[in-house]
Amino acid sequence: MSMARPIATTRSATGISTGKLAVWWLIASEIVIFGGVLGSYVMHRLGHPEWADQAANTNTWAGAFNTLVLLTSSLAAVLAHNAAEMKDGKKAAKFLWLTILGALVFLVVKSWEWSTEIHHGFTITSHTFWSFYYTAAGIHGLHVIIGAIIMAVIAVDAAKGKDLQRVEAVGLYWHFVDIVWIFLFPLLYIAK
Amino acid sequence: MSDATTAPDSGHGDSGHHEDHSKHYIKIWGILLVLLVASIIGPELGHPTVTLITAFGIAFVKAYLVIKHFMHLTVEKRYIGFLMLTMLAFMLVFVAGVAPDVMKHEGQRWTNDAAKAAVEKGLKAHPPHHAGEPADQKAHEQH
Known part of the structure; x- marks a missing residue:
């Protein structure tokens, strides 16, 4: 074993590589963050039936399209993991770039959606519903951006056949981001 | 470092033997897309129970898949599942x-006048519309 590589990269004292375990811990903390925001939102929606009038202005089709995009990017992420398992770094990198493309499409749609809503006067301060909307979707969007950047770094290494175990780790994170959106979609776009 | 603490990351707990699972993943993706379509069409029917099942019930199924x-x-490893469940439990406690x-907005010894007033004002200005009815822009205009 090369001493130049960090021990955490391949160490597996708990039965799981330390890097992957760290991602699971990250996801655990994210559950509390997103759970807190979504839980608060659900309680407010149930206590304030008048918010339905505001919620009626979100674009269901944009939300549905972005759900399709994220589900497809999750498929690309798991196919990257599948390729990494078979030690095919180039194929894994290719699927990671496809996942990043999904992230970019998602962000473009979101930017268009937000621009339109802000243009119509639905800003983060116009109503508590919109405060929740921009906060929840904003935090989620930030995770999409961070995930895309990390995946780009890993894809460059994966193409060289280096540190392929990271492909699965970043995939776990990406699937979690997908799951958060799976719940955001009905809460923000369907419940009207 | 000993071999006992250094293991290649199998991802499935089946180190050494890796098969191509691409077709399986694509099949799951197909099911997810069908569920997505159902979650959009269901609420259009305008029935509260159908909306609840198709929009929110299906979200749980999609997340599970x-x-x-x-x-x-x-x-x-089993403790990872317990870790996730613990976090969900924290969320439920919150x-x-x-x-x-x-x-x-009110209890035996308290009342939240601001919240009650906000609900009454909101419902008076914009009575709940029927499912499927297009939203108007009056809410914004009022602000």
């Missing part, structure tokens, strides 16, 4: 503790 088939949590104050 992603967790099981894409994240492989069911074949991961909701259970706060819900009475947020969802109710």
